[in-house]
Structure formats: structure tokens, C-alpha cells
Amino acid sequence: MPHIYAHRNTVPKTMRALAKTAAAPGLKLIEALVPAPGPGEVLIRVKRTALSAAAASIDRWDAWAQRTVRPPVIVGHEFVGLVASVGPGVTDLHLGDCVIGEPCVACGTCRHCLAGHHHLCASAHRLGQDRDGAFADYVCLPQGSVWHADPRLPLDILACFVPLGQAVRIARRFDLLGAQVLITGTNAQGCMAATIAKYAGARNVVVADSQPAGLALAASLGVARIVDTRDASLDTLRRELGISDGFDLGVDTTGRSTALGDLLTHLRHSGQLALLGAPFDDACLHLQPLLTKQLSVYGLDARDNVPDWERLTQALQSGLDVSHVISRCLPIAAFREAFDRAAAGEPGKLILDWES
Numbered sequence: 001m002p003h004i005y006a007h008r009n010t011v012p013k014t015m016r017a018l019a020k021t022a023a024a025p026g027l028k029l030i031e032a033l034v035p036a037p038g039p040g041e042v043l044i045r046v047k048r049t050a051l052s053a054a055a056a057s058i059d060r061w062d063a064w065a066q067r068t069v070r071p072p073v074i075v076g077h078e079f080v081g082l083v084a085s086v087g088p089g090v091t092d093l094h095l096g097d098c099v100i101g102e103p104c105v106a107c108g109t110c111r112h113c114l115a116g117h118h119h120l121c122a123s124a125h126r127l128g129q130d131r132d133g134a135f136a137d138y139v140c141l142p143q144g145s146v147w148h149a150d151p152r153l154p155l156d157i158l159a160c161f162v163p164l165g166q167a168v169r170i171a172r173r174f175d176l177l178g179a180q181v182l183i184t185g186t187n188a189q190g191c192m193a194a195t196i197a198k199y200a201g202a203r204n205v206v207v208a209d210s211q212p213a214g215l216a217l218a219a220s221l222g223v224a225r226i227v228d229t230r231d232a233s234l235d236t237l238r239r240e241l242g243i244s245d246g247f248d249l250g251v252d253t254t255g256r257s258t259a260l261g262d263l264l265t266h267l268r269h270s271g272q273l274a275l276l277g278a279p280f281d282d283a284c285l286h287l288q289p290l291l292t293k294q295l296s297v298y299g300l301d302a303r304d305n306v307p308d309w310e311r312l313t314q315a316l317q318s319g320l321d322v323s324h325v326i327s328r329c330l331p332i333a334a335f336r337e338a339f340d341r342a343a344a345g346e347p348g349k350l351i352l353d354w355e356s
């Protein structure tokens with residue numbers, strides 16, 4: 001395929017990349033070598049990236065990041081880009097295709113991978129954590145981890161397909177039609193989950209948090225009842241909404257004990273609890289209400305995304321609007337401002353533009 005190698009010649013030898021270079025707080029915009037795609041691999045020119053909670057943790061160098069990440073590594077896993085070149089043996093991806101990538105690359109050889117259950121791979125490498133991520137001008141992935149995106153959708157939305165896909169997973173996995181749903185956390189993931197739960201037919205979606213800016217964003221979406229846990233109680237709102245026996249589904253996006261406690265208190269008997277937020281070190285889930293209420297708990301990692309991304313695309317093409325969850329788009333040169341804004345509690349999803 002001579003045209004591919006001709007195009008490869010237009011790919012520069014070096015690129016900008018946002019990296020964790022040392023075991024300390026902060027990130028650096030470095031010059032790195034552009035990876036060369038090997039057999040079955042795809043080189044992607046990154047257009048937009050979205051700032052995730054994991055990237056923010058790695059920047060802060062919190063306890064989770066210290067346990068999880070071994071510098072040096074290029075960070076980030078939420079992105080959209082165009083195919084820039086392909087290695088030998090790649091058949092379904094072509095130059096210029098609009099693509100997104102899965103956040104985990106399965107090993108391909110463990111018992112789960114050999115059984116076709118790549119989302120259960122225990123040896124998977126996570127982009128931006130234990131293999132170089134997508135906060136760079138180029139990222140290289142195996143073709144099986146690359147997914148054709150609809151180029152008619154806005155790039156800022158496509159860059160958020162990983163967290164949006166998790167919200168779609170909730171809609172696909174749980175019976176939301178007419179359901180009472182309680183979501184803890186007004187971060188971007190909580191706002192996405194609220195929007196998609198309402199779109200999927202939930203009767204009432206309640207979002208609880210104590211962060212004023214996040215509560216204001218969640219209220220502006222117009223899909224959920226908002227509870228400021230600093231000065232209002234979920235009991236009061238439940239009475240107002242007539243939810244006498246508790247919520248059918250709880251979704252935690254915070255990983256914090258207080259939020260988990262609220263969920264256990266206000267779920268109905270035989271209710272379901274979905275965990276999306278990475279747990280803080282002191283997070284705990286009390287066993288007594290799990291037992292006495294006979295609750296079911298589900299951990300929803302950002303894996304096995306393709307079915308969720310297909311449904312998400314169809315929903316976006318059919319009127320689902322998540323654009324209000326995106327707060328702003330900044331050029332990559334302003335990455336420090338973006339991470340500082342996120343650390344200061346600016347609500348919504350921050351996008352970094354790699355074309356600028």
C-alpha cells in the first residue's frame with residue numbers, strides 16, 4: 001500500500017506530549033518521539049482530548065496516582081483523532097478516518113482474552129497509566145482498540161465518549177423506564193449520567209452534592225432534581241416526590257464514603273447500586289444495609305465500550321443533547337490553566353485542543 005508509506009513521510013519525527021515525568025505533582029509538555037505503528041497498529045493524529053478524573057489525579061499525584069502510575073508516561077485516555085498511518089496487516093482503518101480509542105488495551109493471551117472476553121482481561125494496559133496515553137499529537141494503538149467514530153458529531157463530544165459510554169452502560173444494564181434514580185456527584189460524570197438516565201426514561205433523577213458550582217451546572221441541565229446536601233435532606237425531597245420506599249437505582253460518581261452512605265440509606269429494598277467513581281482511600285461501603293436491604297452492587301469500569309459507543313452514537317443522532325456538560329475548550333498550551341480550573345472545582349468537562 002504505497003500511499004500509506006507516502007503519508008507516513010508527512011508525519012513528523014517528534015511531537016508535543018503531556019507527560020508525568022517524575023513521581024511528584026504536576027505535568028510537563030514535552031517533546032517526544034512519534035511512535036511508529038508496528039504490525040496491526042494504528043497511528044492516530046489526536047484532535048481533541050478531554051480532561052478526566054484520572055488525569056487530574058495523576059496531575060495532583062494523589063495516593064491513587066502514586067499507587068497506579070509509574071513515570072515517565074504520557075497521560076490521558078479520552079480523545080478523538082484521525083488515522084495518520086497504519087502498520088502492516090491493518091485492513092479496516094484508513095488514512096483520515098475519524099476514530100476514538102478504548103481506554104484499556106487487552107493482553108490478547110490470558111484466559112479471558114482467549115475466550116473473547118477482552119473487557120475482563122486482568123493484564124490489560126491502561127492508556128495514560130501503564131502505557132503511553134493520548135494527551136499528545138499522536139497516539140499508537142492496536143487496531144482492535146480503535147473504533148470508527150461518526151465524523152458528523154462534534155469533536156468535543158467525541159472526545160468524551162469514554163465517560164459518556166459509561167453513562168450509556170447504566171442505561172443499557174439497568175431497567176430505567178419509570179425508575180427512581182439517585183446520583184451522587186455533580187462532576188461531569190454525574191451530569192452525564194443524569195442526562196442519559198432521564199433520556200432513557202427514568203421517572204425522577206435526583207442529583208446530590210455539596211459543591212455549589214457543580215450543583216448549578218446540574219440544575220442548568222434541566223433533567224434532574226438537585227439536592228444540596230449542605231442544607232437540604234434527601235428525606236425531604238423523597239417526601240416531595242412521593243418516593244416512599246426509596247430509589248430503584250443509585251449511581252455513585254464520587255468514590256466518597258458520605259455519598260455511598262447516602263445511597264445505601266435511600267435505596268429501596270432489593271435496589272441496585274452502580275459504582276463509577278474511583279474510590280478515595282477512606283471510602284467504605286457498610287455491609288449491614290447491603291445485607292438487610294438485599295442490595296446489588298455493580299462496579300462499572302470503562303471497558304468493553306463498543307456496544308455503548310454504538311448506542312451513544314445512535315442516541316446523539318436521535319436528539320440526545322450532552323453539549324451543556326462541556327464547560328470549555330482550551331488550547332493544549334494552556335493545559336496548566338485547564339488542570340488548575342478542574343482542581344479548583346470548575347464544573348463540567350474541560351476539552352484540550354491539539355490542533356491549536
Ligand SMILES: [Zn+2]
Pocket residue numbers: 106107108109110111112113114121122123124
Ligand atoms: Zn488478557
